[in-house]
Amino acid sequence: MPEITPVPLSRLTTLRTGGEPARLVEAETPDELVGALREVWAQGEPWFVLGGGSNLFVGDEPFEGTVIRVRTTGIDELPGSRADTVRLRVQAGHDWDALVAETVERGLAGIEAMSGIPGTVGAAPVQNVGAYGQEIVQTLVEVELIDESTGEVATVPASELGLGFRTSVLKHHYGSVPERPAVILSVTLELERVGGEERPIAGEQLRGALGLEPDQAVSLRWIRDHVLATRARKGMVLDAEDPDTWSAGSFFQNAIVSDAFARTLPAECPKWPLAPVLDPVTVIPLAAFDGILPPPPVVTRDVKVSAAWLIENAGLRRGFRFPRSRAGLSTKHTLALTNRGEATAAEIAELARFVQNRVASEFGLVLQPEPVLINVEL
Template sequence: MPEIAPVPLAGLTTLRVGGTPARMIEARTRDELVTALREVWATGEAWLVVGGGSNLLAGDESFDGTVILVRTSGIERLPSPREGHTRVRVEAGHDWDALVAYAVDEGLSGIVAMSGIPGTVGASPVQNIGAYGQEIVETLVEVDLIDEATGEVSTVPADELALGFRTSVLKNHYGSVAARSAVVLSVTLELREVGHGEYTLSGAQLRQALGVAEGEGVTLRRVRDTVLQTRARKGMVLDDPDPDTHSAGSFFQNAIVSASFARTLPPECPRWPLPQHDAPEPADLVIPLAAYDGFVPAPVSVQPDVKVSAAWLIEHAGLGKGFRLPRSRAGLSTKHALALTNRGGATAEEIAELARYIQQRVQAEFGLILQPEPVVFGVEI
């Protein structure tokens, strides 16, 4: 088993915090990853899988457990049963943005709006990553998983993962455990073959971000370049000298609220109706003739839930870009109010303290509690 000398997680996470585990394993092949997980699970000890470290807030204390570093990589192109599409099977440790760059070079659309998102491919279905209205759920076909309960490897269709807004059955939400304790070994996506010429964007949110009119043609390269430039302006593309990028990206999820609650928020608060990917068709109303009394009940109107901007809520709770608590080395990014950053030497507790303060202020001002997006390990929010 490829065991290595343990190092602090502070050197492996983009927030630059985290203590040292008792053991550390670096898995560079699928077989090494499977073997390591089975052996660690057999001991019953604490364990943590780390990919790119870009979505993890880890406590500063050393801990008696094993960290498994997923360093697998590789892209395999596969045929698709759908005309004009192709499939790619990608190992879990493969860099996510490297996959997006590959898709653009190959003329494949479906993930280009997620350019610049840090981390590894294996993490992408865990929280159904997305950006500018594009999400993994739209292209994901299946994943290969290894389950903790059995140690068995299986191929699981996307529709069995309960993919929702930044969630799945695989995600450990803060304060709860995953519905299915398993580790992703590979991901299979189905992408559309659009080539290197212009094609039409379907998403209104992406068109708005790019300043593209409905029906206007764009190239994959233009979309990727524009998204990367936009993310860089917000400090959301890793840049070692820039402390605004020493973050876990968006620390809080955009809030999902009912349409009625959204109407209680100020009208200038940005909001987007959630796409109804899995909304069932309305059932036919059947009234037995013997029970019919001449009255037909009115149909019930179900409005979709609404996604509202967490960054707007934070700023309008009085916490502007660059905000810091007194004497803290953690602060909001000077470029984006949704990123909690390590300004240099911050502890995990300082970042957690700032997160708690933000939650309290937003709740007091708007009546909702923002939920953290990263995996939180060994520290309380």
């Protein structure tokens, strides 16, 4: 196993927290990754996999186990299901934004709106990453993974991953374990060949975010540049010189609630139905019609609610922090909890709990953390 000298995890995570692990392993090939995982599983020791460190919140105490850092890279091109598509099989440790940049350069559409998202390709399906109306579920074909329970490597179609809003059967949600404990080795996406020419954009959410008219034509390069600029204005593009970007991205998930609960929130709170509302069609055979129509069925639906709006309207403004604390809300985006300089995990956890309590008191809703929490509790 390619073991290296351990370093504090605060040096390997974008939130800049975390103690030193007992062991640190770097896997640069798929075989090394599989071998390292099988070894730690056989020994039964604590472990976790580290990619870009952008979706982790790690505690201050030393981690008494093995951290396996995934450094595998590479892109293989495969035939698509149609003449105008191509499939890319990408190694798990490949930088996500580097992949997006390459697809834009090659005129391949499908993930350009996810420009600037930090982290590695292997982490993308775990939480079904998305931005501005695009999610990886829209282009994901399959993943190659190694199952923790058996140590076997298998190719699993996207349809078996339970991909939902920022979730999958592989995700370690706060307070629970994954439905399917496994580690992704590679990811296969199917993208559309559109070239570098301008074309109308189909997604309403993406058009709205970029200020595009329904028939306005733009190129993949234009979309990437404008998404990166939009994310930078929100402090969501990593910058070693800007503490406003020293975060795990959105610390809290946009809440998924019932339509009935959503109606109890203020009308101005942004809400997005997760499924269209369709008028039910009732067909009654003429011979059986007695002149009375049955009552329409009750249709329930889930609604996504803006966590940023809830935080701001619970009285917590951008840049909020406790006196003498080195943790604070971003001055650009209230969903990001930032490390203003050598903040401890305890300081960030204290701020996170305060945000949760304020939103719960004001709106009756407990926001859930988006990053994976290791050696730390909220």
